[in-house]
Amino acid sequence: MDARTTVVVVTWRGRDRIAACLAALAAQTRPHRTIVVDNASDDGTAEVLAGQDVAGHDVEVRRLPANAGYAGALAAVRAETEFTAWLNDDALPAPDWLARMEDALDADPRAAAASARLVRPDGTTQSLGVRLTPDGHGADATAAPVFGFCGGAALLRTSLAGEVPAEYFCYYEDTVTSWRMRLAGWDVIAVPEARVEHAHGASTAIGSPAFHLWNERNRLWTLLRCAPRAVAWRQVARFAALTAMLPLRRGVPDAPNFRVGLRLRVLGQVLRRLPRPVGARAARAAVWREWAGA
Structure with a gap:
């Protein structure tokens, strides 16, 4: 079966977590391509990536000359597959994560993107997607329906994803993309069955x-x-x-x-x-x- 999805994993100083993320992707039940974008890590991440056993898995590593942030790294990738997945390097998707996400978009032709269930290491739900607050903040939604997808683990129709605003550097690249999809008349759905364990804030200190x-x-x-x-x-x-x-x-x-x-x-x-x-x-x-x- 040909791969329908390109999974884009953005990493920065991910030496201690990227191998586990790639191992979880290797265990997926659906074929896919994987592109790892290394944001000029200086902690040995490049060496870890070079030593990964990716035999039998389509993994491409792209190392940027400078840290472009999450948004900038996503903007540097142009997937050629039907779907594009965004995945944090501190995320560990369950083996059926991608299958459930692809099936959800197949079942809902009006949906431009799907958001997974992000769970904390203790199993509690962190996010099913993004909601809008009355002052326009994008906040974690823990119940469906959701306004937008959470960029930590999401699947987008490549043809509807549009340009990621590289100038954002980090945060709200998922919210603004969800806004654009909804303004164009498309839906964004939550897929609670697609579980991903997420160590929130491993790359950036929340509250810094x-x-x-x-x-x-x-x-x-x-x-x-x-x-x-x-x-x-x-x-x-x-x-x-x-x-x-x-x-x-x-x-x-x-x-x-x-x-x-x-x-x-x-x-x-x-x-x-x-x-x-x-x-x-x-x-x-x-x-x-x-x-x-x-």
Whole structure:
């Protein structure tokens, strides 16, 4: 049977986890191609990849000259198969993961992407996909239906995936892609039976200054691209107003996203690179009403 899916695994300093991820992929019950994109790791990841026994499995390793982030690494791959899977290097898919994902998309021709069930090492559910909050954050959804797919373990129809925004570097590349799919009239589905064990945040420290910079910047970029114009600019204005008020407030949390310097960097990057909106105004308003509850 010919492979219908190209699995793209992005790794950065993944020496201690990439071998396990590839072993889980080798155990899949469906044929597939695997492309590992190494984001210029400097911890011995390249040596681990070079020593992997991939006999009988179609694995290609691409090493980037610099760290392009998750989004940049995904943007560097152009799959030629019917489906493209995104998989974190700290994810361990069950042997039937890919089969269940392909079958789900086959059964629903209106679905442009499918999101797996990500579970923590203790077996509890971390995510079935992405939901939209009233202020436009993409958050983990633990119940279906879902607004979008979680990029940690997802399957996309290659012809509908579009361009991954490399400038995002990390975070929201899945949310903005889901937005584009829904604006074009496609659905995104959750596949709870497709289980993937995920060590969340193994590559990036959740709560670090870099996390908050990318998270807040990319949220605003995504809203400016995809949400109704009034919604997007209201969120930018709220972010700017809170930033201006922080020096005057008492009891400000000691967290990076409440630091004025970091927030000014977010605003500067957002305003220097304003994205072009996608989708018709009516579609943006309809998607926002349905999924953000506003």
